[in-house]
Each structure stands twice: as structure tokens, then as C-alpha cells.
Amino acid sequence: MKRETIIQNIKIRSGKDLLDFQDKSKNRVYFTINKTILLQIAKYLFNDANARFSTASGVDTRKAIEILYHFAVDDIGLFISLRVTLEKPNLEIDSLLGLFKCAEWIEMEMHEMLGVNFKGHGNMKHLLLKDDWPKGNYPLRRDL
Amino acid sequence: MSRKIIPIGPYHPLQDEPEFFKLHVDGETVVDIDIELGYNHRLIEKISESKNFDQVAFMVERICGICSTSHPFAYVNAIDDLLGVKPPERALYIRTAIAELERIHSHLLWLGLAGHFLGYNTVWMWAWRYREPVLDIFERVTGNRQNYGMMKPGGVRRDMFEEDFPWIKKTLKDLIPKLDMFKGAIMDDPVIRMRTEGVGVLTKEDARDYGLVGPTARASGVNIDIRRDDPYAAYDKVEWQVCTHEGGDVFSKAVVRILELYQSINIVIQCLDKMPKGPIDSGIKDIPPGEGIGRHEAPRGEVVHYIMADGGNSPARHKIRAPSFMNVASNKKAVIGETISDATIILAAVDPCYCCTERMAVVDYKTGKKMMDGQDLIKLSQEKTEKIKNKLGR
Numbered sequence: 001m002k003r004e005t006i007i008q009n010i011k012i013r014s015g016k017d018l019l020d021f022q023d024k025s026k027n028r029v030y031f032t033i034n035k036t037i038l039l040q041i042a043k044y045l046f047n048d049a050n051a052r053f054s055t056a057s058g059v060d061t062r063k064a065i066e067i068l069y070h071f072a073v074d075d076i077g078l079f080i081s082l083r084v085t086l087e088k089p090n091l092e093i094d095s096l097l098g099l100f101k102c103a104e105w106i107e108m109e110m111h112e113m114l115g116v117n118f119k120g121h122g123n124m125k126h127l128l129l130k131d132d133w134p135k136g137n138y139p140l141r142r143d144l
Numbered sequence: 145m146s147r148k149i150i151p152i153g154p155y156h157p158l159q160d161e162p163e164f165f166k167l168h169v170d171g172e173t174v175v176d177i178d179i180e181l182g183y184n185h186r187l188i189e190k191i192s193e194s195k196n197f198d199q200v201a202f203m204v205e206r207i208c209g210i211c212s213t214s215h216p217f218a219y220v221n222a223i224d225d226l227l228g229v230k231p232p233e234r235a236l237y238i239r240t241a242i243a244e245l246e247r248i249h250s251h252l253l254w255l256g257l258a259g260h261f262l263g264y265n266t267v268w269m270w271a272w273r274y275r276e277p278v279l280d281i282f283e284r285v286t287g288n289r290q291n292y293g294m295m296k297p298g299g300v301r302r303d304m305f306e307e308d309f310p311w312i313k314k315t316l317k318d319l320i321p322k323l324d325m326f327k328g329a330i331m332d333d334p335v336i337r338m339r340t341e342g343v344g345v346l347t348k349e350d351a352r353d354y355g356l357v358g359p360t361a362r363a364s365g366v367n368i369d370i371r372r373d374d375p376y377a378a379y380d381k382v383e384w385q386v387c388t389h390e391g392g393d394v395f396s397k398a399v400v401r402i403l404e405l406y407q408s409i410n411i412v413i414q415c416l417d418k419m420p421k422g423p424i425d426s427g428i429k430d431i432p433p434g435e436g437i438g439r440h441e442a443p444r445g446e447v448v449h450y451i452m453a454d455g456g457n458s459p460a461r462h463k464i465r466a467p468s469f470m471n472v473a474s475n476k477k478a479v480i481g482e483t484i485s486d487a488t489i490i491l492a493a494v495d496p497c498y499c500c501t502e503r504m505a506v507v508d509y510k511t512g513k514k515m516m517d518g519q520d521l522i523k524l525s526q527e528k529t530e531k532i533k534n535k536l537g538r
Contacts, residue, residue, distance in 0.1 A: 057463030077374040102355030128182035
């Protein structure tokens with residue numbers, strides 16, 4: 001699928017939930033979307049655009065937790081990043097585990113490092129931190 | 145039959161790097177697997193926020209010993225992406241040559257360990273023996289056998305010298321008959337084929353579902369390679385091919401890695417032949433606020449580094465995703481339904497490189513008795529090979 005087609009389709013499917021679009025370079029695009037349509041866009045990318053879920057990165061911007069979901073469309077070399085902002089203290093978002101299994105570990109990591117809750121994941125135990133790590137202590141948060 | 149749990153690890157039987165697999169076994173068949181990571185998790189991403197951008201390149205090198213240049217490569221790609229600038233041409237060729245030399249030594253390392261694991265200690269000894277000249281090249285060029293300190297934001301830290309090129313090319317060309325020998329030994333040996341064909345199969349659908357990358361994905365017929373799909377450094381300036389195989393089994397994974405060895409030698413020689421003269425460093429002084437994403441096709445697959453800069457001297461956020469983070473999870477699919485004696489070669493076939501690691505405890509959860517440890521499982525695998533050899537009258 002062509003680069004412009006994918007970008008247009010994401011814009012159309014996002015509608016008013018598309019908050020920003022950054023065409024950084026030929027192989028790097030960033031969409032800022034409302035968290036309510038994340039599942040829908042991820043589904044489009046995985047099922048229709050033949051994109052591969054590469055990884056997700058969460059960051060504490062002090063006001064909120066910002067998560068970037070990174071998808072790779074390998075046949076055209078395009079790397080699409082979906083930016084979702086979760087306002088504190090409501091740090092909850094849909095899990096992508098229902099779409100593909102490779103979301104499992106990264107969501108567990110973001111949960112234990114940043115305290116984000118992924119609705120529907122079902123297995124939010126510690127992946128990297130020890131089991132008796134103090135509750136409420138999220139290493140990558142900036143409020144420490 | 146009663147279910148038992150056989151833990152493998154935390155010292156992974158193949159590479160003695162910690163990783164904890166709990167196999168749930170019904171008789172001889174694996175019916176479930178728990179994968180536990182993280183005992184030696186170092187939170188490198190947080191440490192990165194307290195290092196300056198130059199120091200980060202050294203620090204990420206130490207994430208992994210075998211593919212120690214892969215993380216710095218993805219990191220400097222992320223900085224290039226953030227700045228929107230390309231380093232000097234000579235630096236791009238040097239980066240490519242170093243990365244491909246690393247692929248050669250990494251694949252040879254895996255080949256040796258896989259051989260040991262299957263009971264072919266000769267393959268082990270010879271693969272590691274012919275790995276030595278590659279490490280000698282590294283020592284000549286970078287001063288080290290690993291942790292080369294070559295990648296630098298804006299270029300490379302050290303130059304390569306044309307007077308070394310004839311010796312480097314000769315060393316690599318001398319390796320080719322040895323690769324022919326390994327290729328023949330592995331692909332023509334009926335016992336190795338019996339141990340690895342149809343074992344630990346991952347289909348194309350599994351590859352998509354688990355987001356597999358690298359040789360693990362290419363062995364399932366998934367034609368992806370960051371070097372070709374999202375070219376960087378000098379990969380689009382030299383002739384080479386992506387290697388795939390259709391079987392999805394352990395044998396296919398071995399074939400892909402062996403074929404990649406030939407390609408890597410070819411790429412390094414072309415880089416040396418085509419290397420332009422000129423500076424090796426664009427002299428970056430400051431990193432302005434912004435974001436950058438850098439990717440590199442490491443020996444194990446796609447490495448992704450994401451950098452967020454806020455105008456200061458250190459990354460505001462540094463996300464690192466190693467390829468094994470995707471590939472190791474697929475063991476859940478690959479090992480279920482297989483026998484215990486095949487479990488360990490299947491777990492090793494993704495060429496795991498554990499950035500997050502573990503420690504050892506091996507007990508039968510019902511009786512509390514010690515069942516098997518890593519060495520027992522290696523022995524079990526080697527014994528299976530002996531049995532097959534005897535059956536075939538070898």
C-alpha cells in the first residue's frame with residue numbers, strides 16, 4: 001500500500017480524534033490521536049495496511065503520560081508512530097493484546113515502569129521488576 | 145499422566161545467560177511454558193537520562209556483549225533522525241563495515257553453540273576457531289574484541305586505515321571455504337536434519353502475531369530486513385541480498401544465518417573497496433529539542449531506539465527495544481507440543497540475547513525435588529542425537 005494512501009486512511013478513520021500530524025521525513029510520520037480511537041487505528045494498521053507492531057514507548061511529561069505506539073510498514077519502509085496522551089491520574093487505555101500477541105510484554109513493561117493500566121490485558125504482573133517491588137513506585141515516573 | 149514442571153534456567157542451557165523458562169510437561173511433551181525475565185534488569189533507559197549524549201553511546205554498547213555495536217548503531221541513527229542530518233560518507237561506510245563484521249562473528253558464535261547443543265562439539269570448536277580471525281580484524285580496527293567504541297553521534301570515533309584493507313579482505317575471503325564446509329556439514333547431515341527439520345515451527349501468521357524480526361522472521365518466509373526496507377548508512381550503496389527460508393523450523397533458522405554470513409562478507413569487502421576519502425565526524429555540538437527514532441538490523445533482528453531531547457545535555461527519554469524482546473516471546477508457540485529433548489534447541493534457535501537476565505532454581509513443583517538443570521537438558525539433547533546416529537548406523 002502506498003505511503004500517502006495509508007496516511008490518508010488514518011486521517012479519515014481518525015476524523016475529529018486526530019489532534020496533530022507530523023510528516024517528519026520520508027520514513028517517519030507521527031499522528032497524535034485521542035486514546036479512544038487507538039484500537040481502531042491499530043486494527044487498521046495491522047489488518048489492512050499490513051503493518052508490523054514494532055514497539056511502544058511511554059514517557060512521563062509531568063503533566064501526563066505520553067505513549068507512542070510504533071508500527072513498521074516494511075514493504076515501503078515507513079515507520080508510523082501514534083501518539084496518545086493519558087492525563088494523570090486517569091492512566092488507562094485499551095490493550096492491543098486482542099489484536100496481536102506482541103503487545104503483551106511491552107504493555108506489562110509500561111505498566112510496571114509508568115503505572116499505566118491496559119484494559120483487557122488480563123496479565124498485568126511484573127515482567128522485569130521483582131515481584132515484591134514497592135507498590136506505586138514506578139521507576140520511569142518523574143515524580144520521584 | 146501427571147503434569148510436571150521442568151524449569152530451564154535461569155542460566156539458559158545454551159548460552160549461560162540468565163532467562164527462566166518453566167516447561168509444563170505431560171510425559172515427554174511440553175504442554176505449556178512460562179517465560180520469566182528480568183532478574184538482572186539494569187534499567188538502562190533510566191541511566192541514560194543521567195548521561196550526556198556522548199556517554200550514552202558507550203553505555204548502550206554494554207547492553208549486550210555479542211551484538212555490542214548494534215545498540216550504538218541504532219542510537220546514533222536516532223540522533224541522526226532527530227537532527228535530520230547525515231554523517232559524512234566515509235563514516236557511513238565504516239559504520240556498515242563494523243556492523244557486518246559483528247554479524248559475522250555473532251552468527252558464527254550461534255552456529256558453534258547450536259552445534260554443541262546438538263552434540264556436535266567439532267562444529268562448536270571449528271565455528272569458534274574461525275570466528276577468531278574476525279575478532280582479530282576488530283582488534284586491529286577498533287582495539288577491542290567487543291565493545292568497539294566506534295559509533296558516535298554525527299559519525300564514527302575512529303578511522304579505518306587503507307593499509308589494513310588488503311589484510312582484512314584476505315582474512316574474510318579465507319573464511320569462505322570454511323563457510324562452505326559448515327554449510328555442507330549442516331545441510332547435508334541427515335542427523336542434523338532429523339533433529340532440526342520440522343522442529344519448533346513458526347508460521348508466517350505466528351511471525352506477524354508475535355512481531356518477529358531478524359533471522360527468526362526470515363526463516364518463516366517473512367521477507368523483512370531494516371537494511372533494505374529503511375536503508376541507512378551505506379546499505380543502499382552496496383550490492384547484497386536478503387536471505388529467507390520457508391520452513392519456519394530450527395533448520396530454516398540455521399540456514400538463514402549461514403546464508404547471511406556470505407552476504408555480510410560480501411558487504412564488508414564492498415565497503416572497503418568503495419570507501420570514500422574524507423572526514424569521519426560531522427562535529428555535532430548540541431542536540432536541540434526534538435524526537436528521533438533509529439533502527440538497525442542487528443544479528444538478531446530489528447533494534448529500535450527512540451530518543452526524546454529537551455535541549456539539555458542528556459536524553460529526556462531513551463526507549464530501547466532489542467530484537468529478542470519480540471522473538472523470545474514466540475517460544476510460547478514454538479515449543480508447545482514438542483518433546484523435552486527438543487525444547488532447548490528450539491529455545492536457542494531464536495538466538496536469544498538477553499538484555500534482561502535471571503538466576504537459577506530448578507525444582508519439581510510437586511515433590512520439591514530437583515529435576516533437571518541446564519546441563520541435564522543439554523545432555524538430554526546430545527543423547528537424542530546419539531540415539532539417532534546409532535539408528536542410522538553412523
